[in-house]
Amino acid sequence: MSDRFGQAYGLTLMSPITGELDVDGTAHDVAIRRELRALNALAESPLVRVATTHLARWVVIDEAPYESEPAKVDHLESKYLLFTSNFDGGTLDDATALNDYLELLRTQIPDVIQRVYSHCVGFPGTSGRIAFQSYMLRCRIPTTFLFGAYGQATQEQVQQSLGLQRTLSDFVLAQQATRPTPDDLKQSFLQFATTAGLIAP
Numbered sequence: 001m002s003d004r005f006g007q008a009y010g011l012t013l014m015s016p017i018t019g020e021l022d023v024d025g026t027a028h029d030v031a032i033r034r035e036l037r038a039l040n041a042l043a044e045s046p047l048v049r050v051a052t053t054h055l056a057r058w059v060v061i062d063e064a065p066y067e068s069e070p071a072k073v074d075h076l077e078s079k080y081l082l083f084t085s086n087f088d089g090g091t092l093d094d095a096t097a098l099n100d101y102l103e104l105l106r107t108q109i110p111d112v113i114q115r116v117y118s119h120c121v122g123f124p125g126t127s128g129r130i131a132f133q134s135y136m137l138r139c140r141i142p143t144t145f146l147f148g149a150y151g152q153a154t155q156e157q158v159q160q161s162l163g164l165q166r167t168l169s170d171f172v173l174a175q176q177a178t179r180p181t182p183d184d185l186k187q188s189f190l191q192f193a194t195t196a197g198l199i200a201p
Contacts, residue, residue: 003143008054009089009097010143013136015120016078017060028119029060029079035115036060049108052101056085058116081120084143098140099133106132164196 003010018028026034036058039046047053061080066073089097105113110126117123124131171192175185193199 003094004089005147007088007090008086009094009101011083011085011087011098011101012141012143013081013083013139014061014141015081015083015117015123015139017081018119018121019078022119029062032058032060032081032116032119039112046109046112050087050101050104051108052088052104054086054088056083056087058083078121081116098137102133102136103129105136167196168192 017032020028022028022031039058047056050056059082061076061082063079064074064076085101087101092100106126106129114126118125122135124135126132171189175188180188190199194201
């Protein structure tokens with residue numbers, strides 16, 4: 001399955017951007033770039049609200065790249081908004097995993113989705129689940145050469161592991177600062193490991 005790597009699912013969407021000018025006279029691709037810059041300036045990505053997301057990004061594609069001979073020059077019929085995401089697919093079948101994720105996008109960040117995709121051809125808005133999913137599925141292309149960095153680990157498990165790593169780093173720095181005896185260090189570590197759930201109390 002090209003869209004899977006372990007339990008992770010890869011989603012790729014290419015949505016054509018409207019060619020006419022926006023109501024304020026701005027080109028729609030310019031308006032999307034403005035929205036994406038505003039999102040990039042936030043202290044925290046809104047995609048944090050879509051809890052199963054490992055990583056994701058939006059990119060405006062102006063033209064197909066030319067890779068020199070023996071490739072031929074090819075042109076896109078419009079500019080496109082590319083969205084790529086790697087999210088928890090779990091043991092769900094592909095259709096269910098994909099529809100569940102699209103529903104999270106629609107319900108958890110509807111304001112962001114509306115502002116960005118309102119500049120794309122045929123976007124129906126976020127108010128209707130079926131219309132929204134149908135639109136996104138029409139824009140979907142297979143995700144080939146997918147690499148899931150965490151194998152079978154879910155986003156929640158990755159966050160827990162990173163939290164433990166930070167806690168362990170803090171413990172090591174604290175011990176270096178106090179220079180405990182070997183016996184005290186052993187006791188401190190056993191207490192840390194018990195509190196962190198690494199060993200049974």
